Amino acid sequence: MKLVLASKNPGKLRELQAILGALDVEVLLESQVGLDLEVEETGTTFEENALLKARAVLEACGLPAIADDSGLAVDVLDGAPGVYSARYGGLHSDAERMALLLKNLEDVPDERRTARFVSIVTCCFPDGRVLSARGACEGVIARAPRGDAGFGYDPVFFYPPLGRTFAELPAAEKNQISHRGRALRQFSKRLNEEFFHADK
16 A cells, blocks of 8 residues: 655655555655645644644545644643644754744743653545544653754754653654654554454
8 A cells, every 4th residue: 555645745755654554555745756845734733633644645646645744742832833844933954943943932940841752644535434533642741952853843852761852763653653653553543443453
């Protein structure tokens, strides 16, 4: 089965390929099927935006399309940046968005810097079926970036059980605990039940 990822983010593609690799699934970037879509994320929730992106790619190429909408929700900021994580403050780079986040939290004591990464994975199929899964990971916003792995807000997302930020974790270790890893494992289970064990 081929799934087209509604994203241009190679980091997301690597995570999907690593976690869905156990199934007979090939995940492709939009560009690999000749698409270059800019889907307007008008939803107010991760669920709405994931569905918008997956439907747009399915309609454009006719192949099953998978989308992830994810972001960082900081409690003291009333859940911001949330669905606007990738365009927080209207800024264009991960470094700029991280710097803004840290500035907005500079007077917040450590015990109130709680946050979570949230991921919604949604896949739309040509026959009308939609599969969706949710994952979350609790953490704390660090005082300064640490580590050079991962992408997005990984360098400032501190995961207390391991004593490291996401950007300090090897990819395989991050995939075991991350919001996207958790959502993808749920999604993989549902995909397996729906398409690969239809006789059961």
